[in-house]
Structure formats: structure tokens, C-alpha cells
Amino acid sequence: MEIFGQLLGALPGSISQGLIWGIMAIGVYLTYRILDIADLTVDGSFATGGAVAVVLILNGCNLWLAMLIAFIAGLLAGAATGLLHTFMGIPPILAGILTQLSLYSVNLKIMGKANQSINVNQTDLLVSLRWVKEFAFHNPLITVGIVLAVLIAVLYWFFGTEMGCAIRATGSNLRMSRAQGINTNFNKVLGIMLSNGLVALSGAFLAQYQGFADVKMGQGAIVIGLAAVIIGEALLGKIFKNFALRLVAVTCGSVIYYIVIQAVITMGLDANLLKLLSAAIVAIFLAVPYWKRQYKETHMRRPKGGKAHA
């Protein structure tokens, strides 16, 4: 009962964190599901977003302008990976790893050190974990919720435009896209840029929320993003068919992920084991569709009824 109370108390915090990571998960969805590329840049660009936002805000930059610049920094990180892949012919996973590694240095240079804190008492911020239980407009649940709603609406519109359709076609069938006059390389770069822009924006929110940016804050981000995408699809994929609703499902996946993590921590799991747990969850969720297919195939070979077919 006590654990249940603790969980309930931690719920607003988990949901806030889930929503912030939801922005990041939408970015992962764009590359992983729409472009069919597992983009590892995000581990670096997430921290880049946080670093850029914190440094700008500390230097007195307007909050929303800082967020916009963090988003643009993410776009540039994505462009680097996209060009490594398309212009230099490096496989996408390796291209992402190269950018991620180089971003580590870039992020250190941006902050001048490995960790930069930002105090909500001294600086005005958009979100902070201090406000999660306040019944006010600046509660992160509301702020991030509105940001997410706007982002999903804009993405829904964008992926219905000619340009957005071209990106979707590129992810769906490369040969067909080229035969229909689509510059597939350009669209891959564009998709990876957009994805990393969102990831950096998410990092910018998280840095304010937790009160610091850290070069390691994006470590394992891809796994959390994938977990959110997969959980969202597994639980809501059957009902949410529309593109906007799919993005909502991904956000829900992220929130559920953080509630589950909070639950296992509250129940006494060693926090050092969290990353292992996350990786295991993702591995199992990825394996299930494969196992299902294998199971179906073996059953096709031996149909029910016992009759042997020649």
C-alpha cells in the first residue's frame, strides 16, 4: 500500500519525463519507421539540444528562441549523418555512430565542460521538475503537452504535403521513388535532419526539466526512443491507424515506459540495472514479431488435421 502511494506521488514526474522523451521518440519514429533507418545520431544530438539550450539560456537568450536554436542544432547534426550516409556512402548505422561520437566533442565545446547546471531559482525556464505538482499553467505536464500537440499537428500536416509524401515514399520503396522522380538521397537527409531536430528539442526540454545538461545525458537515448515506439505500437497500434494517432501512440509508449521504470525503481530494483532492463525490453519486443512469423511458418508446413500432403 505504501509502495502504491509512493508510485502515485511519483506519477506526475514520470508522466512529465515521459512526455519530454515522447518528443524524442517521435523523432526516432520518423527514422526508424518512416525512413526504415536505425539512426544512432540521436544519442549525441539529444545532448546537443540540451547543451545548446542551457548555454543560450544562461547567456540570457529568449527561452523559445533558445529552443528553436537547439532544434536547428539538431537539424545540423542530422544533416551530418545524412550526408555521411548518402554523399559518402557510409551505411546508416555507422554514419550515425560517427556523428554521435563527434558530437561528444562538439557538446563539450558548447558547454566548455562535461556538465552545466541551470538553476530554476536564478533563471527563468520553460519547464522544471519543481513544478510537476503545481496546479498552474507552467506545470510541465501542460507546457510539454501543448508543445507535443502542436508538433504532432505540424508533422501530420507536413507528412501530407508533397515533400512529406516524398519522404514517406523514399522510406517505403527506394526504386519506386526514383522511378517517380523523387531524389531519394535528398529525402533521406531531410528525414534524418527532421528527426534529429526533434530529438535535440527534446534534449533541450529535459535539460531544463532536470536542471542541468550533461554530455552523457543522451547515452542510450536510441534504446529509450525505440522502446517508446515499440511499446506504443504494441499497445495502441491496432486502434491508432491514422498518422497523427500513431504519433500519439508513440508518446503514450514513452509515458508508459517511464511509469514502468518508476514502478520497478519504487519496488526496489537497483537503479544501476536500468539500462540492462531497457535493452532487454526492447530486444524482447523486437523479437516477438519475428518469433510469431517463425511459428506461423512452421505451422504452415504441418497443417492441422494430421493429413500429410504430397
Place this chain on the structure above:
Amino acid sequence: MLDIINVEKTFNPGTINEKKALCGINLHLDEGDFVTVIGGNGAGKSTMLNMIAGVYPVDCGSIVIDGTDVTRLPEFKRARYLGRVFQDPMTGTAPDMQIEENLALAARRGKCRLLRPGITAKERKEYKELLKVLDLGLEDRLTAKVGLLSGGQRQALTLLMATLSKPKLLLLDEHTAALDPKTAKKVLDITEEIVAKNNLMTVMITHNMADAIRVGNRLIMMHEGQIVVDVRGEEKKQLTIEQLLRMFEASSGSQFTSDKVMLSK
């Protein structure tokens, strides 16, 4: 007009897998020409089509479509002149997108894709009418994902996409080969209908000799990267399969061998 001038292509040059796919191909097509292409395995039929489409660069020679030299243009830029249907029904459409979205993508071939709507209400109506003509029941499934369609339906849709914004040249790469005989006939009928209606310049590779003779106004046979037989007009209409095989043997100096072609004779 299409001009293929002295085009050569060798795959894997300088390695043990070196393969001369095209040895100096020359071909001229006039407006409204419908040429069928037959030839054995590895004769260079598909390579010729892929060279026209720009899938790989040519070693030498040039390709001119309607006075524009496209030899150095990348595949996606040449697409504005070309409609293409592939052998594999999975290749020509985007499985994760709706039927109407696929058509809308094709309608914008050769145009700049900006932030205008990917599909408009007016287009939806047009596509419904176009799909009705196919008589495959697709007009009621405009928003279905293409991945759910059968091979024949996908080929018919690809054909419609290839000709939606009228191409200068239609390239058909054994587009009925992967279909069952009944569906293949239907797709071929639709092909003839669309080509005739739009008076499209067309190159069609086929493994069916009877089709190759019956369809179109010109027939070429390829062998080891060269065009060895080229008949047109009345002469082509009177042609029989036996005559065609004799012509092939006379000009190439070898027996015509292709299991696929012989079996479907």
C-alpha cells in the same frame, strides 16, 4: 523520339566476374513506336532498359530522349521523361502508402515537390474514375495500403502510375512475367489499351514470343549484348514463331536458348 547511340556497358570490369552486358547498342524509335524485345538469359534486355532509365551509368555512348541528351542525368531526373513498370510487382509501388497516395506521387513525377498538399480532393475523384477502367475493384479501395494488393493489382496500378502524367517513353520490363496466365493477359490488355489511347512510345521486354509478335509495331531480338533481329510493320505482322527462330539463328549463329521463352511458346 528515342536515340540510343553506341551504348556499351561492362559489369565488374577487370575482375573474374567481368560481364559485357551491352556491346555497342544502336536503336532509334519514332514517336508512337511500340517495340517488343525478346532474347535469351543475359542477352542484355533488362540492362538496355536500365541504361535508358539511368539505373547505372553507361561506359560510353549516349541516350537522347526527344532531343534531350539524358546520358549524364541521374535516375530521378530522367524519371520526368519515363514511365516504368518492373518485373517484380513489389518494385513499382510503395507498399506502406495508400492506393491514392501512390497515384498522387506518380502524378507529381517531374514536378517540384514542395509544401502543397500531397493529394487533393479533385485528384481523388479523378483516380476513382481511372481505377474504374481497370475493372479490378480498386476504385472502392482508394485508401487501402498498396501492400495489401495482389501482384496483378499492383502491376495494373504501377502501369496506371507510369502513364498518369504522360511519359515520353514507357519502359516495361517483363511486367507480366510474375503473374498467372489469366492476370498476365489482363495486364497486357490494359497495357495495349493505355498505350493506344495515349499514343505512347513504348519498349516492352517479354518472354512470350506470341505476345512479342502480336503486340506493337516493331520487334527486336537481342543476343549477347547486341540487337540481332529488327523487324517492323507488315513484315512483323506476318511473322511466325518458327520464322523468328530461324532469323535469330541466321543472324546470331547460335540456337535460341531460353527456358522461359521456350516454355511459354
